Amino acid sequence: MNQRNSFGYRALALSVLLGFSACSRNPVTGKRELSLMSTEQEIAVGKESHPSVVASMGLYDDKKLNDFINQKGKAMAQISHRPNLPYQFYIVDSPVVNAFAVPGGYVYFTRGIMAHFNNEAEFAGVLGHEIGHITARHSARQQTGQLLGTLGMIGGAILVPQLGQNLDALQQGLQVFMLKYSRDHESESDKIGVEYSSKIGYDAHQMANFFSTIKRISDNAGQQVPDFLSTHPDPANRNTKVNQMATAYQQQNKGNYQVERDRYLRMIDGILYGEDPRQGFVENDMFYHPELRFQFPVPKGWQHQNSPSQFQMAPKDGKSAMILMLAKGNNLDEAAKTLAQELSLNVLESQRTTINGNPAYVLISRQQAQQQQGQQQDPRTALQIGTWLIQYNNAIYALHGLAAANDFEGAYRSFRPVAENFRALTDSEKINRKPERVQVKAVPRDGTFKDAMSALGMPANRLEELGVLNSLRPNDRVARGSLIKIIER
Structure with a gap:
């Protein structure tokens, strides 16, 4: 909570304008469909919603990371199905592991998700997924508009899921920010993410691996939701399907697909971790x-x-x-x-x-x-x-x-x-409390991840948390000199 940001109860309703409807061809699927939002309206929605996103979450000030996401974002936008949109890419100052997109070309990554990526290819897969929501016009295909509220509950990162079940009036009254897409739209964006990240040279199998990280975070938080009740497909199922799609794409499109682990880890060295x-x-x-x-x-x-x-x-x-x-x-x-x-x-x-x-x-x-x-x-x-x-x-x-x-x-x-x-x-x-930060270190000797964390002075009670951060299990082998993330103040 920061006094310098815009406060209040003002919420911006991102409602679909229904003054006229027309059939148009979806740029991704190629199918003709009823269009409830023109391209101009999508762009207007993005411009109107951006100040509220910034007021609610704040922007994370890291020039090298912001330059990186803009460089990759613009490269991906050019090979997308809608290269002429005015895309903009931002890192918001939130520890929640999430990314989300707003119509018109606005894409946001939290510093929390940037800290949890372990290579550039994981980032590129999620970037492609979010751009996919925009290019496939998923917001325009929703039956109703979306509300951009002041509660800051982005995507699936809901503080208490039961609030929606027990207090419908609470959600209405507080204009909860819920940029949700249907499971079909999420699956479609996964497919687009494989295509887009592969086209700019990254190994989309790493996108599948990141769903394993998401599942561990969800499981550790006790937030398992039955697949048929969730707006997002189960992360484990997405891992399997994305791996299959990545394999199929690479078989049909031979190439040298990059991961870039060390370069990414050096770039996030020192990133803020957890609550500021x-x-x-x-x-x-x-x-x-x-x-x-x-x-x-x-x-x-x-x-x-x-x-x-x-x-x-x-x-x-x-x-x-x-x-x-x-x-x-x-x-x-x-x-x-x-x-x-x-x-x-x-x-x-x-x-x-x-x-x-x-x-x-x-x-x-x-x-x-x-x-x-x-x-x-x-x-x-x-x-x-x-x-x-x-x-x-x-x-x-x-x-x-x-x-x-x-x-x-x-x-x-x-x-x-x-x-x-x-x-x-x-x-x-x-x-005078100092924030925790991700520090990137070289593994001191061959052994298990658990051994490396102990040698680097990490407490045993944070081993699972550090394992999620590194996408490693306690008994996974790590090599001397390889880069690894720890948490320090």
């Missing part, structure tokens, strides 16, 4: 923000996710959530009024108070959902929000607790201690 403590971090059930100098507790067992624009957390049952962000307004009264207007809130209760010496305002509200004519909102499932507006260090922070109305009373007992323990951060060790 300057933007806030959680330790021992407490959220600390060194730059903004505040702290507050995180309820035990709650999952959490941080971004430059906000901090969010929720229990594993998915029945409630809390979100911290900056409020609009020069004073508490103005902030409360703006909040109610922009989120269409019906304020049920309001009270002035102080929280650890800071002027504050407490609101209990219910969101007024948009209903179809003749339908009544069920008050039991309506979204209810407890908001603490806290004036601190020349800013006003909004700490929201959200739950369905019939769950709100119980959830409020968890929300209140969090808000009432918002206080100044004075611990110098927390204020």
